[in-house]
Amino acid sequence: MRAFIISQPKSGTYLCSNLLAEWGLDQTALHLTPGGWYYKYDLDDPSSMANFIKYLHKEGESFKHNLNLIPENGFAVGHIAYQPIIEQALESFKLIVLTRPRGEVLQSIERFKDEFNREIQIGDRLRRGIGKWKNKAFHLTFDDMINKNIEKLDELQIYLFGEIKFDSEKSVENALNKKSITKSSIRK
DSSP, X not given: XXXXXXXXXXXXXXHHHHHHHHTTOEEEXXXXXXXXXXXXXXXXXGGGTTTTOOOEEOTTOOHHHHGGGSOTTEEXXXXXXXXXXXXXXXXXXXXXXXXXXXXXXXXXXXXXXXXXXXXXXXXXXXXXXXXXXXXXXXXXXXXXXXXXXXXXXXXXXXXXXXXOOSOHHHHHHHHHHSOOTTOOOOOO
């Protein structure tokens, strides 16, 4: 099984990554884009995101080809608006879509800019495009993770593994306490 997290920026992408790693999935640190670009971050250096660690682009290689970088039992992430061709490329993956209310995303972006001195842009087109994944993937919200919605997290385990294998409350607590490459201050 391989998984892919499709998310709005600042909706808990790397918090969910930490959660999946808690559940034994291989955290590849790959952030794929639909145009064939991908980023590989240094998970041991939370500032690597703010410092633009690397842009890796293989001329002529597509999103579908870059999915081959994800090993069995591994996962990657991306802020990818819905497109039928992308859905087809991801048909063998377990898909998780992450969303967060627009106002909270904008507040988190402001905190991120202040803490890391880095600009992030999220257009409504991307936001709407990610929302189109909701009926095609397991939908998880930032609130589900941050507020430890155990029922929803158990459902995610059943979606991924066919059963509840881990203590969801302990797993999300550990995920919240881990470093994250894009973690800004949690809302107050």
